[in-house]
Amino acid sequence: MQLTTQEHSAVATTNTATLLFNPGAMQALMSFAEMMSKAVVTVPKHLHGKPADCLAITMQAMRWRMDPYIVAGKTNVVNGNLGYEAQLVVAVLKNSGAVEGRPHYEYRGDGGNMECRAGFVPAGEADVVWTEWLSVSSVKVKNSPLWQTNPKQQFGYLQARNWARLYAPDALLGVYTSDELETSPAGARDMGHVEEVPRGPQRKSASAAPAAPTD
Secondary structure, eight states: OHHHHHHHHHHHHHHHHHHTTOHHHHHHHHHHHHHHHTOSSSSOGGGTTOHHHHHHHHHHHHHHTOOHHHHHTTEEEETTEEEEOTTHHHHHHHHHTSEEEEEEEEEESOGGGOEEEEEEEETTOSSOEEOOOEEGGGOOOOOSTHHHHOHHHHHHHHHHHHHHHHHOHHHHTTOOBHHHHHHSGGGOOOTTOOTTOOOOOOOSSTTTSOOOOOO
16 A cells, blocks of 8 residues: 555656646746635635745645645644644545545444444555544544534544554645644654554555654
8 A cells, every 4th residue: 555655656756746847837837826816715824925824735736636615625724833734634534545535434332432433444455444433522623613513523633634644644745733733842743753643554565564763
């Protein structure tokens, strides 16, 4: 799976990097970003009048092979850093080629005792690989309104993000979700210790297993 993810990411990254040395293409992108920054209702307020930020999001969307307006609509500013909504991760994973088919979610318990795990079938494999069970009481950041109206759905998004961090980090290309930034002091981007991300299960293949976290 990791090879597949790297191959897809490498192609996308190379294409966007090449644009930096193509004056015509860059001018077209800058014009698009300028237009995008003038939008009133189709991009969030933190991007209004910000063509440089719109350009960065547009290039990120290109790496993910997604619509820049859709990606922009799933962003937030947290402690001065740009964060992406966890629900975007499922689309990113599928577009990256890292997984096959739909995500799988399982729940047990209710209310404050509810637990969730998420699973995907990695590309080239036949079985669902699951995250560890996570208790809702251990989730420290619950700013999304879905935690109140549809907690199972939001919990699934969070666990899908955790799965991506464990098994397909190249698909995310180094971006952070809003809740990750909120759990880090002053938005520090230290992925070595995020409270709600549990250690994942061991994979069958040592080459496919994520590196063991170090203290």
